[in-house]
Amino acid sequence: MQRCIPVFLDEEVVHQYYNGYCNNILWPLFHYIGLPQEDRLATTRSFQSQFDAYKKANQLFADVVNEHYEEGDVVWCHDYHLMFLPKCLKERNSKMKVGWFLHTPFPSSEIHRMLPSRLELLRSVLAADLVGFHTYDYARHFVSACTRILGLEGTPEGVEDQGKLTRIAAFPVGIDSERFIKALELPEVQDHMKVLKQRFAGRKVMLGVDRLDMIKGIPQKILAFEKFLEENPNWRNKVVLLQIAVPTRTDVPEYQKLTSQVHEIVGRINGRFGSLTAVPIHHLDRSLDFHELCALYAVTDVALVTSLRDGMNLVSYEYVACQESKKGVLILSEFAGAAQSLGAGAILVNPWNVTEVASSIGYALNMPADEREKRHHHNFKHVISHTAQEWASTFVSELNVTIVEAQLRTRQIPPPLPIEVAVDRYSCSNNRLLILGFNATLTEPVDTLGRKDSQINEWQPKLRPDLREPLRKLCDDPKTTVLVLSGSARNVLDDNFSDYNLWLAAENGMFLRVTTGDWMTTMPENLSMEWVDSVKNVFEYFTDRTPRSQFEVRETSLIWNYKYSDVEFGRLQARDLLQHLWTGPISNASLDVVQGRRSVEVRSVAVTKSAAIDRILGEIVHNKGMKEPIDYVLCIGHFLTKDEDIYTFFEPELPSEVPASVRPQVPTQVRTSIVGSRAALLMKQNSTSAVEQNKSYAIDGDTLHSMVTDRISLQEGSSVLDLQANDYFSCSVARKRSNSRYRLQSSDEVVTLLRELADHR
C-alpha cells in the first residue's frame, strides 16, 4: 500500500489525453521540438479534441482531490500533465493551498506562442499560489510568456493579475543520494559490480542511461562516439559504450520511429568497428533494476548525457552519487537543467556539435586522476547537499509562506495612533515595555532628492537629536523597559545607544545586550552562514554598478541598499540583482530574500524579529528579576513584511497571525518556544483563564515546557504579561498597509509620541 489514491481514466481519454495532448503536443513543444502537423482527417487527433480530453482528465483529478481534501491541506500538482488542475481546484475552493511544479523545461515565450491553447494553459497555471521550475531560465520564460501572451505584469516575485500575485520561483530537484550511496554496500550490488568488472576488464566503459526519447539525443550521442572511434583508432578495442535505452511511450508513433532509427545506427557502427569477439556499443532496449543500475553507475569510467533538452536529468546526479570511489567523468549536455548545478565539475557539451562531443570523449578518457578527483568533488558535494527531500520541503514551506505573505498583502491601512490614549494608558500602568524599531523610526526620514549630494559616510543611521531627551527620560523611568529592536549590526546600535539605559537587540534580534552588560546571542543553533561569500559577490557586483548604492555585511544577514540612488535605476538594478541571486547562490539554500522599499536583504530563514522576541523577553524578565507582569506594551517600527508578525505576537487571536505550522524551516526548538511563551504571555482580552489558554496552545505546539517559557514565567502560575487589550499599542511607522493596530506617518510623529510619553503625568 503506497498511500496513493488512483484516478481512473478510460482508455479513450488516456489515448487522447496522455498519448495525445501530453506526450505528442506539450512534451515536444516544451522541449523545442515543435508541434506535430494536425491530422485533419482523424478527429481523434485534432488539437481541440485532445485538449478537451486533457481538460476532462484534469477535472477528474480535481474531483478526486476534492473528495479527499481536508482544510489546511497542501495540494502540490506536478508536471505538464496537470496544467489545468490548479484552475479546477481553485474554482471550487479559492482557499486551497495549491502549488504547481514543472519537471520539463518551460520554453521561450516564442515557442509557447505556437500552442493553440496557450492562453488557457497559462491562466490555469496562474491560478496556483506558487509555481516552480527546475531552473531560473524556465521560470523567466514562463514569466515572459505571461507578460507577452497574457499582457500581465511580471514582478520580481512572479506574475500579477488584478492584484493577485502568483509566485514564480526556481526549485532545482535533487535525488535521494543516501539511497544510492548506501546501495553500493549491498551484496547484490557488489556482485553485479564484480561481474561487470570482469566482463569489461581491460576496456574503459562509457555509460548512457536514458529513456528512449527524442529529447535525450541518443542518435547524436552514438554518432559522436562513432566519430571518436573514427578519429582515434588506438581506442577502438579499448573502449565500449553501454547504452541503456529504457522503452517509453511506446504507443506514440514518433517514439516507435526513434527506436528503429537508433537500432539502425547502432547496427551500422557495430558492423563497422566490431570484431568477432567484441562490439563497441552495447545497446539495451530495456530497463534495469535498481541494484543493476547502481552497479553500472559505480563501475563505469565516463557517463555521457547528451540531452537536446532536459528538465533536469537525474541520471547525471545518480552517476555522481555512485562515483565516490572511482571518480569518473561526467559529460553533460548544456541543454539539461542539471548543467546549471553540475556545470562546475562536468564537461559541458553542445550535443548538436558532434565534433565537440567526440573530442570531449577523448578528453574524458585521458583525464588525469587529480583533475577527475577535483571535478568529481565539486559535483558530489552538490548532489549530497541538494537532495530530493530538501527540494520537496523547500517547495512546501515556500508554498505556505507564499500564502501567509498573500494574506499580509491584503493588510488594511491601520488608523492613526491615538497618541493621547496611548499616553493616558501608559500613565496608568506599572510595568511597561516599549519595543522600538530603529531605522526610519528613531532616525530622520530619508529624503532621496535632498540628499543627492550628501557624502557616503552619512549612510550610517543616526538617532534623531530631538529624540535624545525624551528617550533618556523614558529609559530612566524605573517602571519602563525600553528595547531597541533593529536589523542593524551591533556596532551601529552601540554607537547610537551606549549612553542610554536600555536593551539593544541587533541583527533582527539575533544579538541582545542591556547597555550595562555585554552582547549575548539568541541565535538558533545550526544557523548556516555558508552562503555569505557567494551572496556578497553578487552584492559587490551590483554596488559597483549602481551609483550611490552600498551594501552592509552583518553577522547574520547581508543588505544591499539603494535608497540614495536614482530610484528608477535602483529598482531596475534590484530586479537584476534578484535574478542573479535566484540563479546562483540562493537557488537552493534555506534563505529569505527580504525586499525593502529601497533595499534587498538576504538572511537565513530562521532570522526574524518575531522569532527572536520571545527569547529576548525571556532574557529581559530573567535579567531584571521582574516580579510584576508587564501591563503595557508599545511596539512601534518601520518593520518589513517578514518581521511584521511581531505585532501579532502579543495578540495571538488576530487572523493574520502566522501560525507556527507555516514556518517549517524555523528550528523546532524556536518554534516550540514561540508557541510556549505565547501561552504564558496572556492577554485578558476575553474571559479565558490562563489554564484554558495554556491548554489550547498545548494542542498547537509539542510542549509548553520550553526552556524559554519556563524561564519567563514570574513564579509558578503567574505569567509575564498581564495585558488588557487596550494597553497594547502596535504601531507601524511610515508604512501604509500593515498588520499593526495603528500607524504613525513618519519618525516626526514618533518624536511627538515619545516626548508625550516621557512628559506624562
Ligand SMILES: O=P(O)(O)OC[C@H]1O[C@H](O[C@H]2O[C@H](CO)[C@@H](O)[C@H](O)[C@H]2O)[C@H](O)[C@@H](O)[C@@H]1O
Ligand atoms: O511517464 P513517462 O512517460 O515514463 O516519463 C517519465 C518521466 O519523464 C519526465 O521527467 C522529467 O522529470 C525529471 C525529474 O524532475 C527531470 O529530471 C527530467 O528532465 C524530466 O524529463 C516527465 O516530466 C515525468 O512526468 C515522467 O514521469
Ligand SMILES: O=c1ccn([C@@H]2O[C@H](COP(=O)(O)OP(=O)(O)O)[C@@H](O)[C@H]2O)c(=O)[nH]1
Ligand atoms: O533502467 C532504468 C534506467 C533509469 N531509471 C531511472 O529513470 C530516471 C530518469 O530520470 P531523468 O531525470 O534522468 O530523465 P527522465 O526519464 O525523467 O526524463 C532516473 O531516476 C533513473 O534512475 C530506471 O528507473 N531504470
